Amino acid sequence: xxxxxxxxxxxxxxxxxxxxxxxxxxxxxxxxxxxxxxxxxxxxxxxxxxxxxxxxxxxxxxxxxxxxxxxxxxxxxxxxxxxxxxxxxxxxxxxxxxxxxxxxxxxxxxxxxxxxxxxxxxxxxxxxxxxxxxxxxxxxxxxxxxxxxxxxxxxxxxxxxxxxxxxxxxxxxxxxxxxxxxxxxxxxxxxxxxxxxxxxxxxxxxxxxxxxxxxxxxxxxxxxxx
Numbered sequence: 265x266x267x268x269x270x271x272x273x274x275x276x277x278x279x280x281x282x283x284x285x286x287x288x289x290x291x292x293x294x295x296x297x298x299x300x301x302x303x304x305x306x307x308x309x310x311x312x313x314x315x316x317x318x319x320x321x322x323x324x325x326x327x328x329x330x331x332x333x334x335x336x337x338x339x340x341x342x343x344x345x346x347x348x349x350x351x352x353x354x355x356x357x358x359x360x361x362x363x364x365x366x367x368x369x370x371x372x373x374x375x376x377x378x379x380x381x382x383x384x385x386x387x388x389x390x391x392x393x394x395x396x397x398x399x400x401x402x403x404x405x406x407x408x409x410x411x412x413x414x415x416x417x418x419x420x421x422x423x424x425x426x427x428x429x430x431x432x433x434x435x436x437x438x439x440x441x442x443x444x445x446x447x448x449x450x451x452x453x454x455x456x457x458x459x460x461x462x463x464x465x466x467x468x469x470x471x472x473x474x475x476x477x478x479x480x481x482x483x484x485x486x487x488x489x490x
Contacts, residue, residue, distance in 0.1 A: 266311040266380050267291045271301045271327070272342070273319050277365075281314070284369045285376070298322040302330070310337050311380050317343035317354060325357035332358035338379045338420070342367060348456060355460040360421050361447060362457055371452070378448035382420060395430060397489045399474065402430065409468060421446065422465045425458075429477070429487035438484040 268285055272278040273296045285292045293308065295301035298321050301313075313331070317324040328339055341354045344365040351362050360379060363372065393404040401410040407423040409416040418426065424446040429437065439455035442462075451457070462477065462485060470476040478486045 265289060265291050266376075267293070267308065268376070269293050269295060269301060269304055269308075269310045269313045271295045271298070271313065271315045271319065271324065273297065273316060281369075281372075284373065288373050288376075290376070296320075298324075298327045301327060305331065305335070311383065312376060313337055313339045314376075315339055315341050315359070317341060317345055317350060325354045325359075328354065328357040328359055336419070338383050340375060340379060342372075351456050352460050355457060356464065358419075360419075364454075371449075374449045375447070382424065382448060399472075399476070399489075400469065402426065416468050418465070418468065419461075421461050422468070425461060425465055426469065429485070432487070434486065434488050436480055436484055436486055442484065 266289075268290050270278060270281055270285070270292055272281060272294070275296065278294050278296065282292045282294060293304050293310075295304055296319075298319050301315075315324045315328060319327070324341060324343070328341075331337070331339065338360045339358060341351075341359045341362040342365055343350070343354070343362070345351075346364040354362055361375060363375065394410070395402045395404060399411065402408075403410055403415075404427070406415075407420075408418055409426075425442060428442065428445050439458050440451060442458050443449075443451035443455065447457075466477055476488065478488065480486060
């Protein structure tokens, strides 16, 4: 049974979402404010956090940044706001994914299952392995980049994207392909989540702008160890 923290100030919506998650076999704790969420987080470890943007005491992305200071638990934002600025800000604050309300509960449950499964795979201890590239190394045991003696940690999504790209070099990887293989669910045609996480990965992987990840506008990306 997975333990989920649901942070949603609309009590009717919280009841419905809680019921759907519980029916699918998850244990759910409810918080209606950021303060309540922080109190629960101080007491329990969660497998996933579902987080609204508009909360009465602080914004959800502010809470996400606070959580990310000492917790890498997967976070899926759920909000009625669908403008790109809000979505990009939420993802850059540390969110793994973003769903626009009203959500379809079968789709929510699919994404919940996928992110919890991916997080569980991350916690498994893989064999020690380092893959060498021209300007960096990838430590697949610790899921990080090594460059010039510096260790650069990656989020689970960033590592998933990099690993998939490393396994498919010099190949056009479509937005939909990346989403389906890294998030393990359907994107429903909204690729802003992929774009934000690729942007974050680029900053860590290619600070000198050597073009390691090339954008093919309107299609996807090509990874090349140039």
